[in-house]
Amino acid sequence: MSASQEPVINVQAVSKWFGSVVAVNDVSLQVFPGITGLLGPNGAGKSTLLHMITGKASCSEGEVTILGQPARDNPGLYRSVGVMSEHEAVYGFQTGRQFVEFAAKLHGLHPVSEPVDRAIGLVGLEDVQHRTLATYSRGMRQRMRLAAALVHDPQVLVMDEPLNGTDPRQRLEFHDTMVHFAEQGRTILISSHILEEVESIATRILLMVSGKLAAAGDFRAIRAKLDEQAYQVRVVTDSPRKMASALAGTDYVDSVSIGENSELTVLSRNVASLQRSIPQLAQEHGIRLLRVEPLDDSLESIFSYVVDR
Amino acid sequence: MSAIFWVSIRQLTGPWRIVLVLLLAALPVGLAVIVHFVADDDPSFHRDFTTNLLDHMLITGILPIITMALATSAFGNELEDRTLGYLSLTPLARWRIFLPKMLASLVICGPLLLISGITATLLGFDGEVRPTVAVAVALSVGVLSYSAIFTWAGLVTTRALPFALVYVLLWEGVISSFIRGVDYLSVRGYTLAIMSGLDKPSFPALGEQVIEFPVAVVGAAIVTVLFLFLGVRRLRRMDVP
Secondary structure (H helix, E strand, O other): OOOOOOEEEEEEEEEEEEEEEEEEEEEEEOOOEEEEEOOOOOOOOOOHHHHHOOOOOOOOOEEEEEOOOEOOOOOHHHHOOOEEEOOOOOOOEEEEEHHHHHHHHOOOOOOOOOHHHHHHHHHOOHHHHHOOOOHHHHHHHHHHHHHHHOOOOOOEEEEEOOOOOOHHHHHHHHHHHHHHHHHOOOOOEEEOHHHHHHHHOOOEEEEEEOEEEEEEHHHHHHHHHHHHHOOEEEEEOOOOOHHHHHHOOOEEEEEEEOOHHOOOOEOOOOHHHHHHHHHHHHHHHHOOEEEEEOOOHHHHHHHHHHHOO | OOOHHHHHHHHHOOOHHHHHHHHHHHHHHHHHHHHHHOOOOOOHHHHHHHHHHHHHHHHHHHHHHHHHHHHHHHHHHHHHHOOOHHHHHHOOOOOOHHHHHHHHHHHHHHHHHHHHHHHHHHOOOOHHHHHHHHHHHHHHHEEEEEEHHHHEEEEEEOOOOHHHHHHHHHOOOOHHHOOOOHHOHHHHHHHHHHHHHOOHHHHHHHHOOOOOOHHHHHHHHHHHHHHHHHHHHHHHHHHOO
């Protein structure tokens, strides 16, 4: 993005409060073509912000524009904007195809068959399109909802936790679809509370913590900053000393301690390498892994870290 | 618009709701049939009984309750299931969302109520056309006004049904029956006045009790348009869950 480039989504000093609870506090941000990830722990205000960006909710203060137009009370804008909300509810009595056709009709498309075929093809659900949505798995429903959000070929796509309920293969397909979309010059804003979910897709990220924008910018720069943060992981095995020794021998583990009940607490600044290597080390040394879990609620601690800095 | 209409029809025709509505609509017909075949042949008795049946059972009770059960659910279902976003995050003008929702409830409960009222009137008035037409027109106006009110109510609160029930029982049922001035602000009052105004000789018992016919027509039109406007405005201004 160049400095002179107009933002596609422009959020100006937006706040939202419900009674005495401030959900979003004086947030200003800009979103440009490409894929932007909106990250934050649960309760950070991501969904409320997305509701205001998509015009679903009014701003208590400030304003949001998309493509230079006000996002609120502006139905015509939805010709260029596709929205996939966090709620997974659908009309269970409709088939997947009827659901996408319904979205196409509401967006004024005529005839609908070609765009519906294209949208369903994009999410790879041609085989089950004539089954009722009530019989779909959670992941299939999410993909059909994505097809409905894409059916009118929007310039801007806003998605709230779109990967909920999807399996790794579906995530990969989702990733490809989004990258393909972004390559066409479109603007995609994806929210998630799971860092790794957005890491592989987004080129820019917006970090929200406690209703405020904690950081915004190039993903790699923020990721590098995040990598300075040490993570604590609890590892339970049938051979704790052997595992501790194996872990201590790697260059991405800062410290390993053996606590009560022989549980290991591992401190690392490279959680991705740690996650990959624990099962490998266990296999190599013939150790049986009983439990591996993060000790700190990782995103919250990461965000606190970023905010504190 | 037709896409929303048909989805709404499908949403509103759940088996339990339809059975309940059918049973309620069948009540006046059942009573009219029993009286027609059991009571003696005094025509004035049949007319008085039918007038009371139409006033106290159909127009005061069944008309608002059936319309309420369907119209509050038109948007109530969407809010409860959190599917309203599928309708509102589209380029459709807001009236093109509200109107088909209201029409869907109207199309389901209107014919049922008309069949119920027309059948009861034909039986009680020995097949006379004029009172039957008066009842049909009055019920059509009543169901239209109630649909607008209750469709709006379903959009304003997820607890529209209990609120609407209190409104129907207290305002339309008790208060408007005993305090004459309230009829000027009551759909029941408009419905009865239109019925009486279209055929005064057939409904002499209503003559002195109801408000003026032109006032009723204008009142019903104002209520319908007002709640249509409020519903569309609500759709524009509300935060979609």
